[in-house]
Amino acid sequence: AGKTSLTKLLADHLNSQAFYESVDDNKILPLFYKDPKKYGFLLQIYFLNKRLAEIKDSYSNDLNVLDRSIFEDALLFKLNADMGRATETESNIYSSLLGNMMEELPEQPHQKAPNLLITIRVSFETMLERIKKRGRSFEQIANDPSLYSYYKNLNERYVQWYEDYNESPK
Numbered sequence: 001a002g003k004t005s006l007t008k009l010l011a012d013h014l015n016s017q018a019f020y021e022s023v024d025d026n027k028i029l030p031l032f033y034k035d036p037k038k039y040g041f042l043l044q045i046y047f048l049n050k051r052l053a054e055i056k057d058s059y060s061n062d063l064n065v066l067d068r069s070i071f072e073d074a075l076l077f078k079l080n081a082d083m084g085r086a087t088e089t090e091s092n093i094y095s096s097l098l099g100n101m102m103e104e105l106p107e108q109p110h111q112k113a114p115n116l117l118i119t120i121r122v123s124f125e126t127m128l129e130r131i132k133k134r135g136r137s138f139e140q141i142a143n144d145p146s147l148y149s150y151y152k153n154l155n156e157r158y159v160q161w162y163e164d165y166n167e168s169p170k
Helices: 003-014 029-034 036-058 070-082 088-104 124-134 147-164
Strands: none
Touching: 029 036, 036 070, 036 088, 070 088, 070 147, 124 147
């Protein structure tokens, strides 16, 4: 949708640091696309761990910008679980771990939730065009036609997730 570009623009404008989702250096992500059932849980635990580290690192400046919130990870994992890419046990462990990790974040002087959550809405067609243009082979529908329904479902779920989000101003 343009998260990376917006994150950079905001961080530059605010004279702060940008924190980006670990994708290009993520060795698990390509494995996940090859075998989602085998690597779905491991991938989400990897992202959860990275996201918590980013939150802690961002504490140095309240204006720092993270390109994805830790709360979105649960949406992504739930989608994968619903698609049979994770078991109910894995889903329960993930939810429990996320809850425990959020409890471990210090309350003061910083907060756990972002100061402001911003979402980018683009049409499904635009999203597909941008994924294609980005060129990551493991994300391409041409290489895996099942990704079409995954992306469609994800796009639809984001709308409801954003409507239900109440951890911070948006």
